[in-house]
Amino acid sequence: MPENDRLSGCLDEINVDFVEREATPQLLMNLSIQLHLSGLSLSDTVSFLEVFGVDRVRSTVHNWVHKADLQPESGRSPNHVAVDETVIQLDDEQYWLYAAVDPDSNDLLHTKLEPTRTNVIADQFFAELREKHDVDDAIFLVDGAVPLHRACEKHGLDFRYERHGNRNSVERVFRKVKHRTICFSNCFSNAEAETADEWLRSFAFAWNLLI
Template sequence: MSEFDRLNDGIAWIDLSFVERDRTPLCAIEVGIRCHLAGMSLCEVSKFLEEYGIDRSHVAIHNWVHKADRQPISTVSVDQLAVDETMIRLHGQQFWLYGAVDPYTNEIFHVSLYPTATKQTARWFLTELHRRYQLDDVKFLVDDVDYLGPVLAEDGCRFQIIQHGNRNAIERVFWEIE
């Protein structure tokens, strides 16, 4: 798939009815959304718009994309994903952070935060991951956790239980977050 093929679906008009204030010209909002859909990062879009005198943060641009209900189409093709979960504390409460990382590039594919770690939360995370990316031929690298392996097996996904090696990519990401 060429870089431009993913732009074909985004040619249609973007519904900007969510805009409540006239702080940013509608054409700039649409250009910002389209730039992000074309593959620019939110920070790159922010800098691009600055060149035309429109000073908006990457958070504002993220909100535009989210409110317009548009997300970039993934063109990622990997054969392995390191998947894991870890407990983190936020404001004195425990939460479980699930994540998926490309073990070769350390690119974070998806993260989600849940109040518990159960088979159901593992399934929710994996469902979100599959909805976002085409992962038909991916082998998931997991440790010997109670939930991820059994859920992947029940769903018929390919996975490998591994303690070190390529799966360390997700551990490095979690270490940075913690």
């Protein structure tokens, strides 16, 4: 798909009707949300708006992103699902990001940020994933994490231990997320876990439309 088609599609999918009495043109609001999720820092996004004579602060763009309530579309039927977990830093605290990716398309299917990693949390993640997508006949690609194995067994899902290969898709997503949080620490610095979780869902939305 041509790059401009993906760009137009993403803009069309962003609904900013939540904004009342906002003088910023909706097209610029949509584009600012997309640019930030695609890799632009809040400061640079504000500078982008200034080019068009729009004076906004970083917190305004931040609020646009979160109030848009973006998240990956449901109803997918992937043949394979790569699932993994990784540590995400929120100030001085560590959280666990769970993610499921369709390795055939590299699309993010579901994300969840949790304060720890347990069998119960892994089970809940798989339950949410099954509610959102038709994955019961998919082959799940997991690493050696015992909670992921147990969750697959509990839900009766076919899974395969794989360290590399198709699981590289989820590792690629994790690298991108960590690159964003390192380069643009204003995303997760002084942020509540709920806010970070919302941002990650918004990131997944943009990732699926722009990769």
